Amino acid sequence: MSDEKPSTNDYHAQKMAKKKKVRDKLMADKDGEKGLIIVHTGKGKGKSSSGFGMILRCIAHEMPCAVVQFIKGAWQTGERTLIENNFSDLCQFYAMGEGFTWETQDRARDVAAANAGWEKAKELIRDPANKMVLLDEINIALRYDYLDIAEVVAFLRDEKPEMTHVVLTGRNAKDELIDIADLVTDMTMVKHPFRDGIKAQKGVEF
DSSP states (O other): OOOOOOOHHHHHHHHHHHHHHHHHHHHTTOOOOOOOEEEEESSSSOHHHHHHHHHHHHHHTTOOEEEEEOSSTTSOOHHHHHHHHHOTTTEEEEEOOOSOHHHHOOHHHHHHHHHHHHHHHHHHHHOTTOSEEEEETHHHHHHTTSSOHHHHHHHHHHTSOTTOEEEEEOSSOOHHHHHHOSEEEEOOOSOOGGGGTOOOOTTTTO
């Protein structure tokens, strides 16, 4: 038996071949499709950004989709400008919030805005033409009980069309929502420039 060791390239090829065999076996029975309930939550940045990334994927595949922004809907974000100016034929965009709760300082107004957003969301989700609906920052509205979590969960569980994806973003996702979700990502904050006196910047936060 030769004591000659395989070259780095040969060793890599062998290792990847084994990995591919395991991967192919794992994927062999993964052929199902369904409309997913997707939750992006946690204290870290990137929850909305990830949701909008998925919306842009839908647009790239020419799949009709829609966005309802809760809470921060008064902002003129880069995502909103891009979609409204270039892809309004594929993506409906509704900014239903009036700003963060510490800015409005009016609970009745915040509740009314959140419920108007939820009514629009239900309309868009019920439309089978929409392949994905992003409910941006809805978790904030649920956290402050502007919306009834039981109603939201019941609607997503019982009325969402089978092949429609719904993405829900925002911190502090409620346990009831996490329980019915198919995919949940908790984004952890490790560092944030705000702690060093850096304000929200165009192209990064909005």
